[in-house]
Amino acid sequence: MAGYFKLVDAHDDGFRVKLTAPDGTLVAVSTFYATKEEAIAGIELIREIAGTGPVVDHSRVESSEQDELFFGLQSAPDRDGRVRRDA
Template sequence: MAGYFKLVDAHDDGFRVKLTAPDGTLVAVSTFYASKEEAIAGIELIREIAGTGPIVDHSRQEAPDQGELVFGVQASHRRGEGVREEA
């Protein structure tokens, strides 16, 4: 079974989307959407970004050991290879 998007009521009369892993683990919660139509459009955008978006690391800098996995991408000696960093 694949993971799934769960459309839920938000406490302020809107909607949120919860991304859930196949085992039921909550992976992410969306921003607030005022309508179901906006929430469904948000799901489509999430699908597009998740399939094609690069990893942008805004975390504090820590030098991983060679061969260590960083965000599911093999780390390398050269900065910027595998993980995109922005200032």
């Protein structure tokens, strides 16, 4: 079974989307949406970003082994079109 999106009521009379892993682990919670239609549009946007969005690392480097975790992941290009690790 794949992960899934769960549309839930927000405490402030709107809606939120929860992205859940196949084992039921909560992965992410969306921003507030005023209507179900906005929430559904948000799900489509999340799907697009998750499938095509680059990884932009703004964390500190603790060891050279950690840099290997990003090997093979797409990074965001800078203004010159070069891919680099942001600090």
